[in-house]
Amino acid sequence: MKLGRLNHIGVATPSIADSIAHYRDVMGATSITEPFDLPEQGVKVCFVDTPTDSSANSALNGTQIELIEPFDENSPINGFLAKNPSGGQHHVCYEVPDIATAREEFEGMGKRILGPTRIGAHGTPIFFVHPKDMQGMLTEIMETPKDGAH
Amino acid sequence: MKLGRLNHIGVATPSIADSIAHYRDVMGATSITEPFDLPEQGVKVCFVDTPTDSSANSALNGTQIELIEPFDENSPINGFLAKNPSGGQHHVCYEVPDIATAREEFEGMGKRILGPTRIGAHGTPIFFVHPKDMQGMLTEIMETPKDGAH
Numbered sequence: 076m077k078l079g080r081l082n083h084i085g086v087a088t089p090s091i092a093d094s095i096a097h098y099r100d101v102m103g104a105t106s107i108t109e110p111f112d113l114p115e116q117g118v119k120v121c122f123v124d125t126p127t128d129s130s131a132n133s134a135l136n137g138t139q140i141e142l143i144e145p146f147d148e149n150s151p152i153n154g155f156l157a158k159n160p161s162g163g164q165h166h167v168c169y170e171v172p173d174i175a176t177a178r179e180e181f182e183g184m185g186k187r188i189l190g191p192t193r194i195g196a197h198g199t200p201i202f203f204v205h206p207k208d209m210q211g212m213l214t215e216i217m218e219t220p221k222d223g224a225h
Numbered sequence: 226m227k228l229g230r231l232n233h234i235g236v237a238t239p240s241i242a243d244s245i246a247h248y249r250d251v252m253g254a255t256s257i258t259e260p261f262d263l264p265e266q267g268v269k270v271c272f273v274d275t276p277t278d279s280s281a282n283s284a285l286n287g288t289q290i291e292l293i294e295p296f297d298e299n300s301p302i303n304g305f306l307a308k309n310p311s312g313g314q315h316h317v318c319y320e321v322p323d324i325a326t327a328r329e330e331f332e333g334m335g336k337r338i339l340g341p342t343r344i345g346a347h348g349t350p351i352f353f354v355h356p357k358d359m360q361g362m363l364t365e366i367m368e369t370p371k372d373g374a375h
Contacts, residue, residue, distance in 0.1 A: 076253040081275040081288045084234055084317065088360060097360055101334060102319070103227040125231040125319070127277055138231045138288040163361030164314040167234065169252070169275075184251060210238060210247055211313030 076180050079170035082197075082217055083122065083139035087152045088162035091119055091144040098123045098140065110142075113196055117150035118143040120196045141168070141196065166203070168215035174200040177216050226330050229320035232347075232367055233272065233289035237302045238312040241269055241294040248273045248290065260292075263346055267300035268293040270346045291318070291346065316353070318365035324350040327366050 088094040091110045098104040106124035113120050125137035143165065145153050155165055171177040174192055181188060187205035195201035201217040238244040241260045248254040256274035263270050275287035293315065295303050305315055321327040324342055331338060337355035345351030351367040 078248070078252050078254040078273075078275060080277065081234075081290075084231075084314075086360075086362065094360055098228070101331075101336070101359075105228065123228075125228060127230065140231075159361050161357065161361040163356070164234075164317070167314070181251075186251070206313070207311065209251075210236075210244055211309050211311040212236065 076171060076177055079172070079219065081138050082168045082170045083141040084164060085141045085143055085166040085168065085213075085215070086162060087155050087159065087165040088142050088144050089156055089160065091121055091142050094142045094144075094162070095121065095123075098142075110144075112146060114146055115193065116195075117146045118152060119146055120144075122196075166213040166215050168201075168217055170219040171216055172219060174202070174216070174218040177218075178202055181216070226321060226327055229322070229369070231288045232318045232320045233291040234314060235291045235293055235316040235318065235363075235365070236312060237305045237309065237315040238292050238294050239306055239310065241271055241292050244292045244294075244312070245271065245273075248292075260294075262296060264296055265343065266345075267296045268302060269296055270294075272346075316363040316365050318351075318367055320369040321366055322369060324352070324366070324368040327368075328352055331366070 095107055098107060104123045108122045110119050110121040121142050123140040127137040143152055152165065178188065178192060181204055186208040189203040189205055192200050192202045195217050197217060197220055199218040199220050201215055204214045206213040245257055248257060254273045258272045260269050260271040271292050273290040277287040293302055302315065328342060331354055336358040339353040339355055342350050342352045345367055347367060347370055349368040349370050351365055354364045356363040
């Protein structure tokens with residue numbers, strides 16, 4: 076595959092509300108989406124936009140911080156938060172033009188894919204690759220939204 | 226402060242050579258800098274460029290992956306690698322227009338800064354903020370290079 080845009084880094088948090096306050100009040104973020112539930116993946120989610128270019132005012136196209144909070148007691152991030160009670164870096168996510176082609180390529184390289192391809196937080200198909208096959212990084216692969224939005 | 230560009234995410238690795246092969250052969254990166262030593266910080270470093278925009282060919286201005294390997298037995302990342310033998314996400318780095326102003330702001334908010342302001346891998350002043358004060362994220366703050374380059 077050809078390396079795609081680093082769409083977001085995923086940050087696990089025990090409280091999205093506290094994390095939003097941190098990114099707004101400590102880090103100075105001005106563009107933060109409303110949190111929403113993603114029950115199929117067991118998380119609540121919101122995105123913090125970062126500027127693409129230091130000199131520009133636009134927040135478009137910068138890599139996003141994805142804040143993820145457990146949705147319920149079955150959330151797949153509960154284990155991570157048990158080990159990291161204050162939260163922390165959880166995964167990275169790269170874009171690809173076509174999810175089926177990317178899945179075939181990773182499978183062809185013998186990389187372990189975690190579960191089926193499914194719809195992610197941006198509304199496009201995604202899958203996760205096992206961190207043990209990705210140098211310790213839980214890696215999400217997502218199909219680029221067709222409208223070019225985040 | 227106003228949130229700046231997410232300049233890079235720092236990835237600790239036991240072997241930069243192995244990681245370069247991974248980002249080139251598995252992930253399809255086409256723009257990877259030559260590794261160099263940063264003995265004052267106890268690490269060897271290289272950067273993997275990621276594209277800014279999914280539809281563009283340019284690799285300029287995308288968030289970088291910073292690969293860091295221990296320089297010697299005193300490296301500050303040896304502890305991280307002892308806990309994470311295959312490596313993994315180590316820190317994030319945001320740009321600011323002026324490092325002294327940013328340092329004063331973080332100190333004013335009671336955030337613990339780790340050591341003095343010093344010159345980082347991009348040749349501009351940087352400092353690190355304690356992960357316990359940053360929701361579990363070791364956070365590097367770096368002054369934007371004056372030439373607008375990485």
